[in-house]
Amino acid sequence: MAWTRAILYSVLSSYLWHPSNAEYVWPDEQIDELERLLFEQDSPFDPPGGNIASFVAGCTGFAGGPGGSGGRSFGAEWLRNAYHDMSTADVSAGTGGLDASIVFEMDRPENVGQAFSESLNFLGAAYTTRSSMSDMFAMGAVMAVGQCSKGNIIIPFRAGRVDATGPGPSGVPQPQEDLATHTATFAKQGFDVSEMITLVACGHTIGGVHGVDFPEIVPNPPNTGVSISLLKPFEKRLIKPVPSN
Structure with missing residues (x-):
């Protein structure tokens, strides 16, 4: 439940379908486009790259094409990507959140690695005047979970x-x-300790840690072409014996 709430905050920061909005009348270009992306996942009418759900297959949908790329997964x-983008949120001030500002923040040390540029490349294929980039980032999180x-x-x-037009604060x-x-x-972002x-x-159990980006946490195996140490090495460094009384 806590995992669901944690992701829900990043995904549900703003929305289109609201009780105060006028009743939906078909056709509606914006809503219909978003529903197509979310539900018509095997449509033969998809443009190239438009079927974004096909890139995630359980927790083993690998980035980099068939066979994977060093254990990286789209999910x-x-x-x-969704969390790092929404980490600009300040719930007390009512600012920041999931707004695609990470497009302007990829040079920050906190956003090291290829996850953000590759998320932009793949999810950006579905970006249109009817589907904002921040909505695509949210949809990617929904599909991954x-x-x-x-x-x-x-x-x-x-x-x-509505997509940001510049970077947000580091978070x-x-x-x-x-x-x-x-x-x-x-807490500033709206999470309690349990969340x-x-x-x-x-988050790190699903994806592991990139040794090439965080060599101080997990080693990058030499001469293997693999750029990630996955869960077990990461767990060994996190889990320490509890002293007996």
Whole structure:
């Protein structure tokens, strides 16, 4: 439940279908386009790259084409992309959130790695005047959770986000920061301690850690062409024996 709430915040920060809106009357170009992307996942009428759901197959849908690319998966990258994008949120001030501002923030140390540029490349194929980039980032998170949970967690998709026109403030906690700093940063974004732990633990369990980007956390195996150390090496460095009384 906490995992669902954590992702829900990043996905449901704004929406199109609202009780105060006029009743839907078919056809509606914007709503119909978003429904097509979300539900018509095997449509023969999709433009090249328009069938974004086909890139995620459970937790083993690999980025980089058939056979994968060093263990990287679209589902994990799309979740990471959604969180890093919404990490600009300040719930007290009512600012930031999932608004595609990460497009302007990829040069920041907190956004190291290829996940963000590749998420933009693939999800951007579905970007139109009727589907904002931030809505595509949200849809990617919805698809990642649905596929990785084998349909057990279905997040209601809400749309209508307006894309940012510039960068937002930094907000992603860094590995070297202490617990108090992490807790304060996540609280600013609207997460309690339980949700913080769930988001960090589940997010990295799905995707692992890129050794090429974080060599201080996990080693990058030499001469293998593999750029990621997956869950087991990461767990070994996180889990320490509890001293007996």
